[in-house]
């Protein structure tokens with residue numbers, strides 16, 4: 001087992017034991033495929049937790065030999081734990097871990113962003129999307145988690161992306177202790193003319 005696989009397994013187990021939210025393997029594999037297809041140069045993630053989804057995305061960047069993940073977490077303890085996990089998994093050089101409220105941190109990003117993952121409490125999705133919108137590239141992939149269980153709490157975001165862009169809902173059976181069926185929304189962002 002590689003160092004990466006060992007850390008991923010430990011993070012998975014710790015999330016299940018401590019009820020720390022994470023994507024789970026089914027959604028993470030789907031996300032990794034999206035990253036492979038998009039070949040992004042810059043990914044932004046809202047909601048690091050202890051790094052489960054970050055590990056999946058960073059290993060794709062590392063395999064491709066290009067790109068960077070900026071991941072934002074409001075909980076300092078979780079962010080520090082994630083950094084340690086990234087270091088132990090040998091992917092830290094691909095990740096810029098920031099601590100703070102994502103909607104505020106995103107406003108400080110000046111580089112173009114071609115992949116966005118929203119996973120930081122439903123009511124934050126639309127403010128985060130708005131905060132980074134000016135930096136999103138034409139054709140950027142925008143992924144929102146918990147669209148099945150959290151649709152009501154992110155109705156402003158979902159109404160916006162579904163009425164303005166090509167947007168699809170993907171359903172998953174999961175084996176997480178806290179949810180057995182949920183969805184992700186994948187939107188292809190288009191710059192206004």
Ligand SMILES: C[S@@+](CC[C@H](N)C(=O)[O-])C[C@H]1O[C@@H](n2cnc3c(N)ncnc32)[C@H](O)[C@@H]1O
Nearest residue numbers: 021022023047049052053073074101102119120
């Ligand atoms: C669902 S978890 C993220 C799971 C992670 N993406 C994974 O799959 O491993 C949501 C995280 O968002 C964080 N969070 C909540 N509000 C936030 C905010 N305003 N800015 C940044 N992070 C926030 C929470 O502390 C929590 O760790």
